Amino acid sequence: MTDPGLSAIMSERRHLINLAYRLLGSLAEAEDAVQETYARWYAMSRQQQDAVEHPGAWLTTVASRVCLDLLGSARARRERYVGEWIPEPLPEPTEWVGAAIDPADRVTLDESVNMAFLVVLESMTPAERVAFILHDVFRYPFAEISEITGRTPAACRQLASSARHRVRASQAPVAPTARQAGIVRDFKRAWEAKDIDALIGLLDPDATAIGDGGGVATAEPRPIEGGERIARYLVDLAGRAPSNLAFLARTVNGQPGLVAQYDGVTVAVYAFEVADDRITHIWATPNPEKLRPWTEPLGNG
Known part of the structure; x- marks a missing residue:
């Protein structure tokens, strides 16, 4: 017989993954945080x-x-990180693949997980990020956030x-x-055609491209500044x-x-930020450790 209490506890997993991903910018770290949370729950006695x-x-709260x-x-970990660190990219829920990923664990995608937003979150202090995400994204009252952060409302x-x-x-x-989508498709065609003039036309003159290889995959160690560069x-x-490298719109x-x-x-x-019909930011993630949700074939596109 299924324990209704267990079902209720496990039904919170989706919410916790969504919360932890926004707080950490990493699905792998989010999963670890949620696992630790459940470990602390089950470490308590039934009476507790x-x-x-x-x-x-x-x-x-936990x-x-x-x-x-x-x-x-995280700051100390990032200082040891090889090259640039950017948040872990996530596919659309319908494109999630791999038997190891439970549908309930998929992160709900909205404006609070677009790459530009997550990059801004990285510039915040831990307390700022937690207070902001809990209040502005998940609508938690400041009284409850106070108990989590140990600070006054x-x-x-x-x-x-x-x-x-x-x-x-x-x-x-x-x-x-x-x-x-149209601009990214034009960018894809220009890149495949090696059309440098078309690429320059699609990129903002002050655009920035950042690659995260994590020391595992090839990526430029520093951001590339300027559309022409x-x-x-x-x-x-x-x-x-290689000739069999394919670029798909996703x-x-x-x-x-x-x-x-x-x-x-x-x-x-590759994630993009587009403003005034020009690409202003490109975030490239070739780091295989951050590509787990993407590592199975996604089909043709």
């Missing part, structure tokens, strides 16, 4: 569990604290406000999704690419992106 009035709220601790140590309100200002200051006017780099890259973190596949296996994912 029964004494928890709202298990869902308890799990959210998961948020685990993430807060991880964010606190007023301090949490200020943290969220500071984070909100960072987000607003960084946000460019967002083009409609269909327009973004990026275009020349991409054409050079295309000239050295949704990356809820927005139009590209996936590079070699012999049907995803080897890199």
Whole structure:
């Protein structure tokens, strides 16, 4: 006979994964944080569990604290990271593959997980990020956030406000999704054709391209600045690419992106920011450790 209490506890997993991914920018770390949260629940006696009035709220509090601790140590980990670190890219839910990924674990994609937004979150202090995500994205009251962060509700309100200002200051006017998709498709065609002039025309003169190879895959160790420099780099890259490397139009973190596949296996994912009909940012992830949700063939596109 199934324990109804167990079902209720496990039904929180989707919410916890969604929360932890936004807090950490890494699906792998989010899964670890949620696993640790459940480990702490099951480490309690049945009597202690029964004494928890709202298990869902308890799990959210613990998961948020685990993430807060991880964010606190993230700076040291990132300093040891080889090359640039960018958040882990996620496919559209319908494109998730692999038997190891449970549908309930899929991260709900909305504007709070697009790559530009996640990159801004990386610039925040751990407390700012937790207060902002819990309040502005998940609508938790500051009284509850106070218990998670160990700060007063007023301090949490200020943290969220500071984070909100960072987000607003960084946000460019967002083009409609269909327009973004068209520009990314044009970019894909120009890249495949090694058309440097077309690429320069699609890239903002002050565009930035960042690659995350994690020391495992080939990527430029530093960001490439300037549309013309990026275009020349991409054409050079295309000239050295194997003939059976294919670029597919795919949704990356809820927005139009590209996936590079070699012999049907995803080897890199590209996320874009588009403003005023020009590409302003490209985030490339060839790091295989960040491509787990993408590593099976996604079909033709």
